[in-house]
Amino acid sequence: MLIMAVRRWTAVVGDTEMTRQVVARIKIILLLVALAPATAQKPAQQPAKVSPSNPQLVSAEIERRVDALLARMTLQEKLGQLVQYNADGAPSATVTTGQQHNLAANPEVGYRIDAMQLAANGEMGSMLNVSPARIHAYQQAAVDKSRLHIPLLFGADVIHGYRTVYPIPLALAASFDPDLTSSLARMAAEEASSAGIRWFYSPMVDISRDARWGRSVEGAGEDAFLGAAMARAYVRGYQNDRLSQPDSVAATIKHFAAYGATEAGREYNTTDMSTSRLFQDYLPPYQSGVDAGAASVMSAFNALNGVPSTANPYLLDTILRKQWGFDGVVVSDYTAIMELINHGIALDAATATEKAINAGVDVDMMSHFYDTQLPALIRSGRVPMAEVDEAVRRVLRLKFALGLFDHPYPAQPEVSAVTPERRALALRAAEESIVLLQNKLVSNTPLLPLKPGTKIALIGPLADNAREMVGSSSGVHRDSEVVTVRAALEARAGGPILYAQGTQILSNSDDGFAAAEQIARESDVIVLALGESAAMSGEAGSRAELDLPGNQLELLKRIAAVGKPVVLLVFSGRPLVLTSAAQNAQAILEVWFPGIESGDAIVHLLYGEESPSGKLPMSFPESIGQEPLYYNQFPTGRPANSADLNEPPGPDSRFISRYIDAPNAALFPFGFGLSYTTFSYSAVAVSLPSVPLRAERPGAASLVTATATVTNTGTRTATEVVQCYVRNRGASLEQPVRSLQGFERVTLAPGESKQVSFTLGFNELSFFDNTGKKVIEPTQYTVWIGGDSLASNAAEFSIER
Numbered sequence: 001m002l003i004m005a006v007r008r009w010t011a012v013v014g015d016t017e018m019t020r021q022v023v024a025r026i027k028i029i030l031l032l033v034a035l036a037p038a039t040a041q042k043p044a045q046q047p048a049k050v051s052p053s054n055p056q057l058v059s060a061e062i063e064r065r066v067d068a069l070l071a072r073m074t075l076q077e078k079l080g081q082l083v084q085y086n087a088d089g090a091p092s093a094t095v096t097t098g099q100q101h102n103l104a105a106n107p108e109v110g111y112r113i114d115a116m117q118l119a120a121n122g123e124m125g126s127m128l129n130v131s132p133a134r135i136h137a138y139q140q141a142a143v144d145k146s147r148l149h150i151p152l153l154f155g156a157d158v159i160h161g162y163r164t165v166y167p168i169p170l171a172l173a174a175s176f177d178p179d180l181t182s183s184l185a186r187m188a189a190e191e192a193s194s195a196g197i198r199w200f201y202s203p204m205v206d207i208s209r210d211a212r213w214g215r216s217v218e219g220a221g222e223d224a225f226l227g228a229a230m231a232r233a234y235v236r237g238y239q240n241d242r243l244s245q246p247d248s249v250a251a252t253i254k255h256f257a258a259y260g261a262t263e264a265g266r267e268y269n270t271t272d273m274s275t276s277r278l279f280q281d282y283l284p285p286y287q288s289g290v291d292a293g294a295a296s297v298m299s300a301f302n303a304l305n306g307v308p309s310t311a312n313p314y315l316l317d318t319i320l321r322k323q324w325g326f327d328g329v330v331v332s333d334y335t336a337i338m339e340l341i342n343h344g345i346a347l348d349a350a351t352a353t354e355k356a357i358n359a360g361v362d363v364d365m366m367s368h369f370y371d372t373q374l375p376a377l378i379r380s381g382r383v384p385m386a387e388v389d390e391a392v393r394r395v396l397r398l399k400f401a402l403g404l405f406d407h408p409y410p411a412q413p414e415v416s417a418v419t420p421e422r423r424a425l426a427l428r429a430a431e432e433s434i435v436l437l438q439n440k441l442v443s444n445t446p447l448l449p450l451k452p453g454t455k456i457a458l459i460g461p462l463a464d465n466a467r468e469m470v471g472s473s474s475g476v477h478r479d480s481e482v483v484t485v486r487a488a489l490e491a492r493a494g495g496p497i498l499y500a501q502g503t504q505i506l507s508n509s510d511d512g513f514a515a516a517e518q519i520a521r522e523s524d525v526i527v528l529a530l531g532e533s534a535a536m537s538g539e540a541g542s543r544a545e546l547d548l549p550g551n552q553l554e555l556l557k558r559i560a561a562v563g564k565p566v567v568l569l570v571f572s573g574r575p576l577v578l579t580s581a582a583q584n585a586q587a588i589l590e591v592w593f594p595g596i597e598s599g600d601a602i603v604h605l606l607y608g609e610e611s612p613s614g615k616l617p618m619s620f621p622e623s624i625g626q627e628p629l630y631y632n633q634f635p636t637g638r639p640a641n642s643a644d645l646n647e648p649p650g651p652d653s654r655f656i657s658r659y660i661d662a663p664n665a666a667l668f669p670f671g672f673g674l675s676y677t678t679f680s681y682s683a684v685a686v687s688l689p690s691v692p693l694r695a696e697r698p699g700a701a702s703l704v705t706a707t708a709t710v711t712n713t714g715t716r717t718a719t720e721v722v723q724c725y726v727r728n729r730g731a732s733l734e735q736p737v738r739s740l741q742g743f744e745r746v747t748l749a750p751g752e753s754k755q756v757s758f759t760l761g762f763n764e765l766s767f768f769d770n771t772g773k774k775v776i777e778p779t780q781y782t783v784w785i786g787g788d789s790l791a792s793n794a795a796e797f798s799i800e801r
């Protein structure tokens with residue numbers, strides 16, 4: 001309680017010297033109380049610490065066991081805990097191919113290790129992405145053969161399910177449903193832990209405002225508020241409140257920090273931004289994951305303001321450890337320590353190692369540097385032994401907290417099949433995450449949902465493609481477990497349907513067009529399944545064009561010319577430019593990569609058994625030149641106001657912030673998504689027209705409440721994501737034109753209404769200044785409540801001195 005109060009107070013008055021001293025003293029007292037038995041012998045050395053981000057990692061019992069173990073470890077065994085290898089020890093191609101200076105920088109490292117031998121010697125603490133079939137053998141080597149019997153910790157990239165693969169994270173963000181996300185994360189943890197995996201390199205919470213960046217697929221999109229909610233949800237699901245339960249998995253918040261701000265959307269590229277922007281738009285999801293108790297954080301590949309994250313003490317120590325109180329393990333990204341040489345901030349392996357460990361990286365993933373370089377660095381005093389000990393402690397604490405010393409092997413037999421209950425959860429997730437982008441009238445009624453008995457022609461390279469429709473990083477699922485769109489439509493029809501592939505995902509050949517046109521002519525409605533392959537997004541999946549790949553748009557145009565209504569299903573791991581596609585299809589469903597239940601979910605929506613409720617977590621551009629594109633942009637001195645930006649600029653509309661050949665607005669904006677019903681919103685009311693700014697006000701959970709009534713004005717029961725946006729004018733720094741500060745999923749029967757209120761407190765109304773301090777100033781606020789980021793019903797209030 002006391003620490004919470006101090007934290008709030010710090011947030012209010014800022015990180016002044018006086019605050020730091022008070023906080024430090026209180027923390028020392030609390031820590032001494034918490035660790036009373038363990039610290040009895042050495043009270044004087046106890047360092048000041050902020051309250052632990054996850055108290056399970058620092059219990060007195062764990063501390064005693066860590067102390068005892070550490071006292072018995074040799075240097076080699078200690079360094080072993082800090083290195084992580086995959087089964088063959090081979091680092092990525094980027095390091096081995098044509099990078100001779102790396103070889104020279106680290107000549108003592110062959111590019112292979114014998115992981116089994118290291119496990120048996122107690123010289124390796126953790127492993128990544130080991131096949132489930134081999135996990136047991138490695139663990140046995142570590143537990144039975146190594147001198148101190150320290151178990152290995154197995155980590156893996158479980159991104160959207162292990163056996164039961166559910167929609168990609170960007171799609172889940174479209175559900176605006178953190179509770180559902182937690183349940184899915186729980187399911188993934190139950191499945192993977194049964195194979196011995198107790199550490200996920202997930203969630204990726206990097207904010208991504210540039211659709212060219214392929215890793216947009218792994219995150220929650222462009223908004224910090226939504227991103228923070230999703231980060232908490234994953235951590236809750238993976239860790240399940242108790243790390244020690246055998247089916248809990250340690251979460252990793254990655255990639256710290258601002259990896260998604262990569263310039264030009266090009267993978268691994270540099271980032272550069274103001275402190276205010278970093279704290280306001282990029283850090284909140286990481287912090288939210290840490291506050292939720294995430295047991296680990298991964299340092300990112302990219303440089304931020306010139307300093308690679310993996311050697312960045314400001315990020316890893318000042319912010320993560322000192323300001324946020326993070327007590328878990330920092331693991332580097334894959335070969336990221338070695339890559340410090342490529343970044344040009346280290347001339348040799350020793351310096352790269354020194355910079356990484358001194359900055360706060362505990363575990364070296366695949367660089368082969370900590371084990372080879374640290375002995376000499378410690379001998380020469382360049383790296384203090386105490387620092388190494390502290391990193392080892394963190395790794396051991398995590399292993400104790402996970403209960404690995406007591407139960408190194410899974411408690412359950414490996415989950416090796418998809419159960420009906422798990423399938424049902426994956427189905428619900430797919431249904432909730434699909435976004436209806438367009439639904440034009442055909443014969444005076446919206447094309448979707450389709451009427452029973454409609455004769456469908458199913459066309460496209462993704463219609464029956466089990467491999468691609470689950471997306472990248474798709475666990476250990478089997479393709480045979482995936483229900484494709486074709487399989488689901490045939491199951492429903494009780495026999496074959498009209499189907500043609502039309503073209504490949506990436507092809508210039510129109511050989512398949514004629515057969516596709518033929519079945520289109522025989523149908524009432526064409527369902528066209530187009531989009532990206534799984535590998536076109538994900539790591540190293542940056543694209544410079546965001547069109548439908550290959551000749552898919554050509555296929556769409558040819559099919560549309562047949563004259564039958566077209567429902568376009570877009571499979572993608574990111575926003576695409578759908579401007580031409582939207583002119584050639586009457587209805588568009590953005591289905592993302594929906595996972596093993598792709599087909600059933602899509603068919604339920606096509607026929608209206610479910611009404612779409614997904615909302616876009618990233619803006620869909622009208623033109624690629626608009627990227628990076630995000631709704632919560634900053635105002636300019638030359639706003640476009642009501643100029644018609646679809647027209648080339650005339651004399652009155654040239655010298656404003658605009659393009660001369662494209663509008664400023666997204667084709668489909670953040671928060672947008674249609675339904676099979678319609679919703680109306682009442683005027684917005686605020687609880688107070690003005691709020692006094694008093695010293696004790698900031699930090700308050702509730703300063704103003706904004707309320708509106710939403711009504712289902714259509715004929716079907718459906719779910720709406722009610723969204724609350726805020727703008728702050730008159731502050732010392734310019735603030736975004738609006739930013740999301742609340743959302744709620746509301747299910748309403750036809751004619752039903754619900755009053756929805758959003759509580760706006762210090763967190764929602766404050767902003768970060770350029771020292772990283774959260775402040776609230778006497779300013780004017782506008783609050784909107786509606787169904788997307790263009791919501792127009794608003795109310796005003798002010799904060800006054």
Ligand code: BGC
Nearest residue numbers: 128129157201254333334539
């Ligand atoms: C990715 C990480 C991933 C790691 C281990 C890296 O290339 O950036 O997100 O966790 O590999 O597979």
